[in-house]
Amino acid sequence: MNPFKFGTIVQGEFFTDRIEELEHVRQLLDSENHLVLISPRRFGKSSLIAKALQQTGRPSITIDFMKVLSTEDLAAQLLSGVFRLHKMEKLKHLLTHFRIAPNISYNPMTEGWDISFMPLMEKASVALEDAMGLLQKITAPENRLIVVLDEFQEVNEISPSLAKQLRAIIQHQEGLNYVFMGSQESMMNEIFEKKKSPFYHFGQRMNLKKIPYADFFSYITSRLPEMAQEEKEKIATEILQFTNVHPYYSQQLAAATYNIIMYSHPTGNAVSEAIKQQVDEHDLDYERLWISMKRTDRKILTHLARKSNPLTDRSMPTSTTFSAIKRLVKQGYVIKTAAYELEDPFFGEWILQDKANM
Ligand SMILES: Nc1ncnc2c1ncn2[C@@H]1O[C@H](COP(=O)(O)OP(=O)(O)OP(=O)(O)O)[C@@H](O)[C@H]1O
Ligand SMILES: [Mg+2]
CATH class of the missing domain: 1.10.10 (Arc Repressor Mutant, subunit A)
Known part of the structure; x- marks a missing residue:
């Protein structure tokens, strides 16, 4: 199996370093504050937060805003998250307070609940308020809920008034943490740095940087196939020089180089061949x-x-x-x-x- 991984969230042995960042996230989640995590695409935001959540062991709900279709869909997805954390019996009486009833059906294929709202137009905000209100009801002081809103830069695309609605609700909530994550630095900046934006200076901001060179270097050398140490170091240097230590592209090039070494017995420089292959492909x-x-x-x-x-x-x-x-x-x-x-x-x-x- 290729020891390098790219494209999805990396966990376990594929996750390297980020020790200081993890500590920072942990401290923040231990407080009453909310976190705003920003970086260019594919720097490792989702992986970092997934690891932090795993370490805290606290209940969490993660919503990917790229996959949210509308305000009522966000309400439904939040509810689905709650249903993954708690049994139906516990939730039943809480749902009776909902002003608009969600459609809930058991899905034997996934062994979970499918939840949706009918298209609600201007009433969508009511469904959202109720779903967000439920989050406040299920969080417990000794085991506080963490709500992760990934790809949050999409918020204005879903509905122009969504950011305002969310902010109005979240500012009155206590006993849970929100993590806002996003790439496209400028959009996230507009949301969190513009005076007129509802989320102006909301939460603690953290800009995720690349993984330090030395860590990535030893990550790569320790995973290359059997060969002289010098040779491994030369390859790792070439990879990181080409990618400028970008987390995703470094893993991608390392994976391609590994394949070339293992399966096509290169005559020339394996890294150059891997680069050429990737460039040709695109x-x-x-x-x-x-x-x-x-x-x-x-x-x-x-x-x-x-x-x-x-x-x-x-x-x-x-x-x-x-x-x-x-x-x-x-x-x-x-x-x-x-x-x-x-x-x-x-x-x-x-x-x-x-x-x-x-
Ligand atoms: N700690 C890490 N150790 C090793 N590789 C990493 C690490 N973090 C990220 N990567 C590499 O970067 C890729 C992208 O990571 P991830 O999806 O977490 O980034 P992201 O910032 O959430 O990306 P997106 O902008 O697409 O949401 C991973 O698939 C992996 O190859
Ligand atoms: Mg991500």
């Missing part, structure tokens, strides 16, 4: 993306692919470059860490190779 997607982009954006991405600073480009006014970078960050193609960098290093490689066709 060739069509990258081309489509490239064609759809403005020329200014292409110039900036080319600079970043070459590891040069786009702001030194004299062929465009600095203000143009700056607003283009901001736009690319918002769209997720560029991320800001210590400096601006390309989100996807394989796309960077593609740009360098295909440069002549620009």
Whole structure:
């Protein structure tokens, strides 16, 4: 089995480091505060929180806002979460207080309950209030409930008034913690940093960074197939240099390199072969993306692919470059860490190779 994993939440042996971050999350969840966890895509937010929840052993409900269709659907999903934590017998009398009755049916396939509300239009907020109210009722002082709202940057897409409704309810609740998670830094910033936003300065903010180089380095070397230690270190260095220690892409490239070493007996450099393979695989997607982009954006991405600073480009006014970078960050193609960098290093490689066709 490939010892590297990417694409989903990583747990157990696939999860490395994050010791300080886990401690920070734990302290916060021990208090009455709410957590706002932000990072670029695929830095490991969901994995970190999953691990923290496992460590606390407290009851939790996780909602993925990407999968929430409407306000009443959010109410239904929260209820489903409650039903996973408690027996029907306990909940029955609490549900009689609901002003709008949910549809509840037992699903023998999943051995769980299917819960939904009919489309409610303006009454959806009533269903949400009741579902959120139930959370307050089931939390216990010695075992406080944690509610995780993942991909929270989607909140305004679900309904323009949802953020306001949530905030109005949550601010009166006690004895439970909320964790708001999101990527697309700018959207999360708008939600939590804009004075006019209902969630302005709500909760404790934590920006998740990359995993430290040394930890990732030993994570990779310890999992590569049997070979001289020097050789392993060379491979790990090449991988991390290419990915700039991005958690997801480092695991992806390590997995591809592992496969090449194990199954195709490379003649040349295994990491280079793995990179080439990944770039070829995404060739069509990258081309489509490239064609759809403005020329200014292409110039900036080319600079970043070459590891040069786009702001030194004299062929465009600095203000143009700056607003283009901001736009690319918002769209997720560029991320800001210590400096601006390309989100996807394989796309960077593609740009360098295909440069002549620009
Ligand atoms: N602690 C870790 N140790 C090793 N690899 C990790 C760790 N955290 C994240 N990764 C790598 O990054 C990938 C993405 O992690 P995760 O899904 O938790 O990130 P995310 O920030 O929630 O992403 P998204 O923005 O897509 O929601 C994982 O599949 C894994 O390959
Ligand atoms: Mg996630």
